[in-house]
Amino acid sequence: MATNRLIFLPLGGAGEIGMNCYVYGYGPEDKERLIVVDLGITFPDMDSTPGVDVIMPDLAWLTARRDRIEAIFITHAHEDHIGALAHLWPQLKSKIYARRFTATIGRMKLEEAGHPVEAITVVEPRPAVVTAGPFKVQFVPVAHSIPESAALIIDTPAGRIVHSGDFKLDxxxxxxxxxxxxxxAAIAAERPVKALMCDSTNVFSANPGRSEASIREPIRDLIKGARGMVVATTFASNVARLKTLAEAARAADRSVCLLGRAMQRMVKAAQDSGVLTDFPPLIPPEQAVDVPRGNLMLIVTGSQGERRAATAQLSRGKYLGLEMKEGDTFLFSSKTIPGNERGVISIMNAFSEMGVDVVDDPSGKYHVSGHANRPDMQTLHRILKPEMLLPMHGEHRHLREHCRLAEAGGIASEVATNGMMIDLTGDEPEVAEYIETGRIYLDGSVLIGARDGVVRDRIRMALNGHALITVLLDESNAALGDAWVELMGLPQTGKRGGSLAEAIEEELGEFLAGAPAKVMRDDEKLDEAIRRIARQVAMEEIGKKPEVTVVVSRLMES
Amino acid sequence: MATNRLIFLPLGGAGEIGMNCYVYGYGPEDKERLIVVDLGITFPDMDSTPGVDVIMPDLAWLTARRDRIEAIFITHAHEDHIGALAHLWPQLKSKIYARRFTATIGRMKLEEAGHPVEAITVVEPRPAVVTAGPFKVQFVPVAHSIPESAALIIDTPAGRIVHSGDFKLDxxxxxxxxxxxxxxAAIAAERPVKALMCDSTNVFSANPGRSEASIREPIRDLIKGARGMVVATTFASNVARLKTLAEAARAADRSVCLLGRAMQRMVKAAQDSGVLTDFPPLIPPEQAVDVPRGNLMLIVTGSQGERRAATAQLSRGKYLGLEMKEGDTFLFSSKTIPGNERGVISIMNAFSEMGVDVVDDPSGKYHVSGHANRPDMQTLHRILKPEMLLPMHGEHRHLREHCRLAEAGGIASEVATNGMMIDLTGDEPEVAEYIETGRIYLDGSVLIGARDGVVRDRIRMALNGHALITVLLDESNAALGDAWVELMGLPQTGKRGGSLAEAIEEELGEFLAGAPAKVMRDDEKLDEAIRRIARQVAMEEIGKKPEVTVVVSRLMES
Known part of the structure; x- marks a missing residue:
């Protein structure tokens, strides 16, 4: 009989913050039964992924082993944990388990994509147990910046695992x-914890995390002191924050209006699933228009500066009949995720031009993080006393620091980044194998591989511009008329004041008139020669070498 | 006789941090004699200016009035104050004045661009005076993060102006x-200050700024405590910081090697101009390779994550024979400028993977700003007691806040952004006129206007991809063969698994076979129809509409 082993394999989220996807396996080598925890996305940016809609983990390894997958578990409904569900579920077709609120969001996604909503089963928190092959899984409620976030207890014949999910001690x-x-403490007392897979996001934050309740008073004071209209933005899924903001508005005799589809969906999902029961009444935008500014508060999407969200819309002028004015207050009850600074700052300046007071306290007076800080992590380590710790949900620097923290506390640890399969069977984590992983992009309506070259070509066109050259050859391979040059994303005029396109055409004309027959006959050689000439003329004229596409049309003898 | 007036006109730097350029004028309306203060650049980014090399203020207004320009004054040698000098000087051809170190840097730039270095005259600090038409200008030394930064005293018949330049109270x-x-205090006592044009960068920093000397001890301790090689990065032009770092290295028995051309140039310029006299001896990279790691410190360029600078090179592996290893220390003695976070973070993670300890204290233990903080600004206001204050060197939100600060102190103030000409003649600043301003780009070797559409097309290609369609028509306007489609930056395969290019070609084939003669005859109509079909097929196949370039070649009767 083969020996069974217990493995852990991150496919996303380890070595990055985003697109979380972790695999656990138990069984004989290469025959392990598998469960998947989370199917998240990451957001694209102009620097590395222009035009891409969302970024997801490449599940090639998993899909090749689809018959071994017992179930998918979703810890909570943030996009970096559930965002890829509807896109990737068709590759796995496995049963999905989640708590009620998470399931509500997940079902919306499946439904929109035309997949069966029954794929998701709602699970009650511990002590309820889901049996999935050799795994027995319980959902443990934890606090986070979204309702019903859960840690998972994953019991296996080889021991108990705690998968922290995203959590804070609140x-x-x-x-x-x-x-x-x-x-x-009861979890560890019930059965010793073999391994803790733990959120690493805030490992560099030295002080204990603050409670969501700690900002209630400052927010209330701020809104009470405001004169004109108050507008606040936060992450749409932070239902607790929405409640704090809405209650502060009511306390200051302000009607509340939500702007932004994502926020309306979240509040509805929270109400439908029963996690939000006493939210103040809301008015629609059509009605908000008629409320005196001093009695109105808008809570809006777009805290990260997203161009099409409500915050950005308001920074450009009227939105759904509502408009910011001198003396209004705009509150960022959020933090700017690294990479989004430029967009957020440009919105702040637009508000400044309108005479709006922007409140964005960098000390966190009006915002707290949803993740455990360094001392909080240590508290969890101490309570659970795991034999080993695998840091997750972090860039490499976070994982490495979290390992050090664990090891300083006497816990065996290892930095396991995406694609590193870890054998947990022994006393210490051991690297079992390196799996080929990567990213796939949703681009429009199709999935493309990160290494397909499509995005690389977009970046090149953005940096270098694109020159298109059309050449027409007759039956004897002689040029018929001039080469034709079209430029896109390139200056029309060169250094010497003449047309760049004409300068290239002229040079190509000379070349085509004198090129040897063996070049004119050979598509590849001709393409190469034309490209080289075009780039060289452009370099002389405008100091840069464009991307070049050559189309040679040959007239056939009829 | 016409009344003389005193005007102030920012062309860059007011409403943004970067590309500083301010104009002062004195004389009858529309006949004022002019001086220019600073000619700076701003750096491009992939989101808004892909492929662009540098961004500069559009000097169209100034060049149209070139005969009225008396002189150009450069306050200091940071790129956002001097970076456009060599690019824009040919448009102005005016005399340039600067202090010695700034002049050294400026002459390097002029020389490289083939302009006469004698255009720059070195000015000694106050009480030395430069007379430029109706202006008498003195350079007042101020502390900043580069040697020989200066405030300007600009005396005019209408009163004394103090132009703060970039400064801190150190x-x-x-x-x-x-x-x-x-x-x-002596400046204000000598002659009352009519207007203070004042640096606004740190108006949101509530505490007094810290001295450059305050980080000397922490840096020394850090380097003394390090085991392996120590590498530190900072802004190349921060010569004081380079000195602090190099001295700390010497105190820890480490030889110092500078990596990065910009840094070597700066140290040379500082030594040549006499501002840096007792810098520790340096060793070249070839020699550094042989020094034991514990006795070596590198000071390197690239604190902002610039891809080709030494920091990024080291994060990718061996650079000039030098390589970072487990146990080494990398110190960011710098802050990350908003927008550069992603690049810097990715470098930190690369170092983390190498086992390098990255030190990047967010509380500023190893870095201080070169700009005055809010209370420091108030100190300057109190000492100079200006009649009015015009905030500069800031985004709109900084300028607005600085105005409020001034007004709270009883000083008349006004937010004057780029293109707003302010009349300073009376008791309060008054908007005299709105000038059309903008940005121009250095793109390769040519200057292009921000509104030329070139960069807009690049962004569109990056987001949407580019489809090229070639159609060949015979003498009777009938299609000769099939339409030919080339794709760049687009998925090859559509939703239904077939080739996207072929799907478009097929649809175009049908169209061309049946299109009415009046369309086939008309280039514009044909182009439009082909473009529409291509975008529609792409939308169906891949869910996005590409940019389309159509080339119709018509065979002429010979």
Whole structure:
């Protein structure tokens, strides 16, 4: 009989913040039964992924082993954990388990994509157990910046694993269950924890995290003191924050209006799934228009500066009949995710031009993080006393620092980035194998591989411009008329004041008139020669070498 | 006789941080004699200016009035103040004045561009005076993050102006003259200050700025405690910081090697101009390779993650024979400018993968800003007691906040962004006129206008891809063969698994076979129809509409 082993394999989220996807396996080598935890996305940016809609983990390894997958578990409904569900589920077709609120969001996604919503089963929190092959899985409520986030207890014949999910230690989370050290102590008391897979996001934050409730008072004071209209933005899924903001508005005699589809969906999902029961009444934008500014508060999407979200729309002028004016207040109850600074700053300046007071306290007076800080992580380590710790949900620097923290506390640890299969069977984590992983892009309506070259070509066109050259040859391979040059994303005029396109055409004319027959006959050689000439003339005229596409049309003898 | 007036006109730097360029004028309306203060650049980014080399203010207004320009003054040698000098000087051809170090850098730039270095005249600090038409200008040494930064005293028949330049109040600046409240009090005592044009960068920083000397001890301790090789990066032009770093290295028995052309140039310029006299001896990279790691420190360029600078090179592997290893220390003695986060973070992660300890204290233990903070600005306001204050060197939100600060202190103020001509003649700043301003790009070797559409087309190709369609028509306007489609930056395969190019070609084939003669005859109509079909097929196949270039070749009767 083959020996069974317990493995852990991150396919996304380890070595990056985003597109979380982790695999656990138990069984004989290469025959392990598998479960998948989370199917998240990452967002594209202009520098590396222009034109791409969303970025997802490449599941090639998993899909090749589809018959071994027992189930998919989703820890919570943030896009970096659930965002790829509808896009990638067709590759896996496995049963999905989630808590009620997460399931509500997941079903919306499946439904929109035309997949069966019954794929998702709602699970009650521990002590309820889902049996999935050799795995017994329980959902443990944890506080985070979205309702019903969960850690997972994954029991296997080789031991108990705790997968932290995204969590913070919050005794007063406004919405959802408070942090309970006793509940976690009970988990470790019930059965020793072999391995803790742990959120690493805030490992560099030296002070204990602050509670969601700690910003209630400052927000209330701020809104009470405001004169004109107040507009606040936060992450749409932060339902506790929406509640804090809406209640502060009510306390200041302001009607509340939500702007942005994502926010309306989240509030509806939270109400439908029962996690949000006493949200203040809302008015629609059509009605908000008639409310005196001093009695109105808008809560809006777009805290990261997204161009089409409500915040950006308001920074450009009237949106759904509503408009910001001198003396209004705009509150960023959020932090700017690295990479989004430029967009957010440009919105702040647009508001400044309107005379709006932008409140964006960098000390976090009006925002707290949803992740455990360094001392909080240590608290969890101490309570669970795992034999080993695998850091997840972090860039390499976060994972490495989290490992050091664990090891300083006497816990065996290892930096396992995407594609590193870790054998957890022994006393220490051991690298079992390196799996080929990567990213796939949703681009429009199709999935493309990160290495297909499509995006690389877009970046090249953006940096270098694109020259298109059409040449027509007759039956004897002689040029018929002049070469024709079209430029896109390139200056029309060269250094010497003449047309760049004409300069290239002229040079090509000379070349075509004198090129040897063996070049004129050979598509590849001709293409290469034309490209070289075009790039060289462009270099002389405008100091840069464009991307070049050559189309040679040959007239055939009829 | 016409009344004389005193005007102020920012052409760059007011409403943005970057490309500083300010104009002062005195004389009858529309006949004012002019001086220009600073000619700076701004750096491009992939989001808004892909492929562009540098961004500069559009000087169309100035060049149309070239005969009225008396002189150009450069306050200091940072790129956002001097970077456009060589590119734009040919448009102005005016005399340039600067202090010695700034002049050294400026002459290097002029020389490289083939312009006469004698255009720059070196000016000694106050009490030396440059007379430029109705203006008498003195350079007042101020502390900043580069040697020999200067404020300008601009005396005019209508009153005294102080143009702060970039400054901080630093009593112990390591290199250069310490802040002296007495010297500034003397300026106001000598002649009342009509207007203060003042640096606004750090108006949101609530605490007094810290001295360059305050980080000397922490840096020394850090380097003394390091085991392996130490590498530190900072802004190349921060000569005081280079000195602090190099001295800390020497104190820890480490030889110092500078990597990066910009840094070597700066140190040479500082030594040549006499501002840096006791810099520790340096060793070249060839020699550094043989020094034991524990006795070596590199000071390198690229603190902002620039792809081709030494920091990024080291993060990718061996550079000039030098390589980072486990146990080495990398110090960011710098702050990340908003927008550069992603690049810097990716470098940090690359170092983390090598086992290098990255030190990047967000509290500023190893870095101080070169700009005055809010209370420091107030100190300067109080000492100079200007009649009015015009904030500069800031985004709109900085300028607005600085205005409020001034007004709270009883000083008349106005937000004057690029293109707003301000009349300073009366008791309060008054908007005289709105000038058309903008940005021009250095793109390769040519200057292009920001509104030329070139960069817009690049962005569109990056987001949407580019489809090229070639159609060949015979003498009777009938299609000769099939339409030919080339794709760049687009998925090859559509939703239904077939070739996207072929799907478009097929649809075009049908269209061309049946199109009415009046369309086939008309280039514009044909182009439009082909473009529409291509975009529609692409939308169906891949869910996005590409940019399309159509080339119709018509065979002429011979």
């Amino acid at each position: 005794a007063t989370p406004i919405v959802g269950e408070p942090w309970s050290p006793e509940a976690f | 009593a112990t600046p390591i290199v250069g003259e310490p802040w002296s409240p007495e010297a500034f």
